[in-house]
Amino acid sequence: MALYRQTRLLGVLLILQVIAMVGIGVWLFASVDWDRVLILVNEQGQVRAQSVEGPWLKPLEQAVLYAIYFLAPAILLLLAGLGFVLLRRRGWMLASVAQAICLLVCLFSYTDPRPWFAYPIIAYCILMILYLNSQGVRAVVHSRRMAPAGARSETGHGE
Amino acid sequence: MANEESLDARYAEALLRRFEPVIRFTRGEWFYPMDAEPYVDACSLWVRRPGEDAVCLVPAGELTLENLAQQPEDSTGAVHYLKIPTSKEDERRGLLARLRVRRSRKDPDWPRETFRAGRGRLARVGYISRLADALFSLVLLTRGRVPGGDVEGARVLYGRLMEREEHFRYHGRVIRQNGWIVLQYWLFYAFNDWRSNFFGANDHESDWEKVMVFLSESESGEVRPEWVAYAAHEETGDDLRRRWDDPVLEKSGEHPVIYVCAGSHASRYSRGEYLTELAFPLPRAFAAARRFARRFWYITLRQYTDEASAELPYERFTIPFVDYGRGDGLSVGPGQEREWDPPRLMLDPLPSWVAGYRGLWGLYTRDPFEGEDAPAGPMYDRDKTISKEWYDPVGWAGLDKVPSRTEELEVIHKRQAEIEQRRDLLRSEILEKSNRLKALGMDAEATRDRSHLTKLYETQTRHIEVLSKEVEEMRAELAEDEVLHESLGEYAERLRNGERSPAHAHMSHPVRPVSEEETHAGRVAQLWASISIALVLVTLILIIAYERSHLLSALVFAIAVFAFIEAGFRRRLARFIVSVNVALAVVGALVLLEHYFWNVIVLAVLGIGFYILWENLRELGR
Numbered sequence: 001m002a003l004y005r006q007t008r009l010l011g012v013l014l015i016l017q018v019i020a021m022v023g024i025g026v027w028l029f030a031s032v033d034w035d036r037v038l039i040l041v042n043e044q045g046q047v048r049a050q051s052v053e054g055p056w057l058k059p060l061e062q063a064v065l066y067a068i069y070f071l072a073p074a075i076l077l078l079l080a081g082l083g084f085v086l087l088r089r090r091g092w093m094l095a096s097v098a099q100a101i102c103l104l105v106c107l108f109s110y111t112d113p114r115p116w117f118a119y120p121i122i123a124y125c126i127l128m129i130l131y132l133n134s135q136g137v138r139a140v141v142h143s144r145r146m147a148p149a150g151a152r153s154e155t156g157h158g159e
Numbered sequence: 160m161a162n163e164e165s166l167d168a169r170y171a172e173a174l175l176r177r178f179e180p181v182i183r184f185t186r187g188e189w190f191y192p193m194d195a196e197p198y199v200d201a202c203s204l205w206v207r208r209p210g211e212d213a214v215c216l217v218p219a220g221e222l223t224l225e226n227l228a229q230q231p232e233d234s235t236g237a238v239h240y241l242k243i244p245t246s247k248e249d250e251r252r253g254l255l256a257r258l259r260v261r262r263s264r265k266d267p268d269w270p271r272e273t274f275r276a277g278r279g280r281l282a283r284v285g286y287i288s289r290l291a292d293a294l295f296s297l298v299l300l301t302r303g304r305v306p307g308g309d310v311e312g313a314r315v316l317y318g319r320l321m322e323r324e325e326h327f328r329y330h331g332r333v334i335r336q337n338g339w340i341v342l343q344y345w346l347f348y349a350f351n352d353w354r355s356n357f358f359g360a361n362d363h364e365s366d367w368e369k370v371m372v373f374l375s376e377s378e379s380g381e382v383r384p385e386w387v388a389y390a391a392h393e394e395t396g397d398d399l400r401r402r403w404d405d406p407v408l409e410k411s412g413e414h415p416v417i418y419v420c421a422g423s424h425a426s427r428y429s430r431g432e433y434l435t436e437l438a439f440p441l442p443r444a445f446a447a448a449r450r451f452a453r454r455f456w457y458i459t460l461r462q463y464t465d466e467a468s469a470e471l472p473y474e475r476f477t478i479p480f481v482d483y484g485r486g487d488g489l490s491v492g493p494g495q496e497r498e499w500d501p502p503r504l505m506l507d508p509l510p511s512w513v514a515g516y517r518g519l520w521g522l523y524t525r526d527p528f529e530g531e532d533a534p535a536g537p538m539y540d541r542d543k544t545i546s547k548e549w550y551d552p553v554g555w556a557g558l559d560k561v562p563s564r565t566e567e568l569e570v571i572h573k574r575q576a577e578i579e580q581r582r583d584l585l586r587s588e589i590l591e592k593s594n595r596l597k598a599l600g601m602d603a604e605a606t607r608d609r610s611h612l613t614k615l616y617e618t619q620t621r622h623i624e625v626l627s628k629e630v631e632e633m634r635a636e637l638a639e640d641e642v643l644h645e646s647l648g649e650y651a652e653r654l655r656n657g658e659r660s661p662a663h664a665h666m667s668h669p670v671r672p673v674s675e676e677e678t679h680a681g682r683v684a685q686l687w688a689s690i691s692i693a694l695v696l697v698t699l700i701l702i703i704a705y706e707r708s709h710l711l712s713a714l715v716f717a718i719a720v721f722a723f724i725e726a727g728f729r730r731r732l733a734r735f736i737v738s739v740n741v742a743l744a745v746v747g748a749l750v751l752l753e754h755y756f757w758n759v760i761v762l763a764v765l766g767i768g769f770y771i772l773w774e775n776l777r778e779l780g781r
């Protein structure tokens with residue numbers, strides 16, 4: 001039971017990561033000055049959305065890029081988190097891949113100037129990588145591999 | 160060789176024949192154990208002195224086992240060696256054989272079977288090893304090595320000899336050492352073609368391999384086999400030997416079964432394919448850094464490690480080669496396809512070719528690593544010193560600390576008597592010293608706080624300290640002796656009840672064949688292993704030439720893609736993901752440190768301060 005407690009904790013931490021990432025995304029979209037970015041024009045009875053070039057487009061660009069970069073890892077993290085909380089031992093590979101994607105984005109896509117939110121994400125990912133690879137967590141994942149009924153190759157950690 | 164003695168020749172031969180091994184070869188083997196005499200008769204004798212060209216001393220056709228030992232024109236640094244006769248035709252055929260052209264039907268009818276490598280060794284190892292292997296092959300071009308025609312020459316020679324008189328012979332020696340009767344089976348092969356024909360590490364003319372059976376002898380003269388040791392490359396010690404009742408040791412009646420690896424002729428206990436590693440030492444600083452990094456990762460950060468990673472050595476780098484000990488070829492021995500011919504004996508007085516010829520039994524290539532030089536005879540090493548296998552076979556197999564079963568109880572009783580004697584002595588000494596200590600204690604008490612006796616008091620205190628330490632050590636020794644005495648008694652009881660320690664208890668790293676799963680991988684994996692290193696190099700060069708603007712990211716991407724494919728083929732995706740994550744985490748940590756350097760310092764100092772405060776307050780609260 002102590003082992004499962006660890007995996008549940010891992011699941012909760014992963015879900016917290018998703019919540020934080022979604023929170024940052026919401027904040028980024030909320031920071032966009034929609035009144036300037038999106039102007040509704042009524043031309044001959046037809047309503048059209050129009051955007052005006054200017055520095056106010058920058059936050060929108062940042063928000064959209066954030067969504068593109070972090071949508072996939074957020075989904076993976078959510079699945080992994082739920083897997084650990086509900087199914088106890090599933091999701092190790094998903095969580096690891098998601099951490100790798102998050103770190104890759106923060107390190108290589110966000111270069112100078114790196115936005116403020118990249119740093120806490122990097123820090124959290126590092127801690128999660130250490131925790132995912134800790135002896136306790138890997139022992140639980142490993143025990144599933146060792147179990148005769150669930151015996152499978154090394155690639156089958158997650159699904 | 161104080162307690163070593165030879166046995167009566169007839170008895171020795173009878174023992175050799177009784178326990179002679181059954182040898183199972185791999186299909187496609189070219190050379191089988193043969194008599195040394197026809198080989199020597201066909202060879203020429205050469206000498207190479209330092210800085211001079213090699214000189215032929217005895218041409219082929221004039222050399223015999225009898226005149227081999229004469230070793231004429233000896234001088235400091237001179238190396239005598241035999242040479243297999245090779246013709247221009249052999250060289251041409253050797254070249255063609257390497258280009259995979261089928262041999263002519265007119266060739267001597269040896270070998271009869273062909274070898275199929277199966278999954279290549281490169282598919283079983285990582286990029287670094289493959290790169291090192293490529294470098295090793297390149298270095299071989301500059302090192303001394305056996306010419307390609309030699310293996311063909313040896314094959315033709317061996318084929319002719321076998322057609323003239325087909326025989327399978329070992330060279331037998333029997334000695335007594337340390338209470339053991341050691342049966343030595345020396346197997347002579349005309350050539351070691353591991354590199355040429357089986358993708359191995361080396362080739363050399365002639366090959367001497369050995370198998371030993373260790374017998375115990377009861378007082379009535381009855382012998383019982385207890386251990387066997389098969390030679391494989393340079394391996395020695397405990398891991399080399401197996402107990403006679405070990406289930407891993409296959410036997411055919413009283414004959415141990417050996418699986419001889421193709422080309423290298425290394426002897427193995429089980430059928431299979433073995434990863435034999437060629438080890439190179441790493442620079443000390445590099446090894447220390449590696450050790451530190453691993454300790455920090457696995458112990459300090461408590462990160463997960465699998466068994467394979469935990470056992471990786473710090474101080475050496477290895478290139479793996481495959482030894483094929485499949486046992487699906489010819490079988491030689493009692494009751495097999497081919498029987499042993501009567502052995503050639505090497506008993507006292509030793510034949511002159513054994514004791515007198517200290518040279519090499521084949522071509523001297525001047526290879527600095529000696530892997531391509533032919534071996535010396537059974538009695539000597541390449542440097543002309545007597546080999547350990549010859550003068551100390553018991554030590555070679557790590558048996559010098561193991562009594563035979565007939566001696567076990569006797570050794571235990573002797574040891575117990577020794578301990579009892581020492582225990583009595585210790586007890587009386589402890590009693591005497593304790594009394595002395597008490598007296599000194601009284602003296603010290605009587606002289607304490609007396610100003611005129613200060614010096615005497617100090618001297619007594621020093622004596623008390625020394626004596627106390629002595630008594631303490633003796634008591635510890637006595638306690639250990641008592642425990643040991645008891646353990647020996649229990650062990651003797653277990654032995655009397657017929658119990659024995661597990662058959663593998665003496666081994667720390669037994670050599671095992673690679674798993675079936677590893678052996679039977681797909682052709683795509685094999686193809687990938689063969690082309691990957693070249694592909695990596697070409698890709699890197701293309702990136703450097705055409706993608707200089709995005710050099711770093713292109714390199715990282717290319718390496719990641721190659722590593723991912725490799726991990727997929729080797730079923731190590733989990734390990735790959737962990738490695739990528741670790742690398743990214745390290746880079747991330749550096750980025751954080753660079754961005755928040757002073758914040759990190761301040762936080763670290765605050766953390767340490769709070770920790771110390773917490774500890775002190777906790778102490779106050781107790």
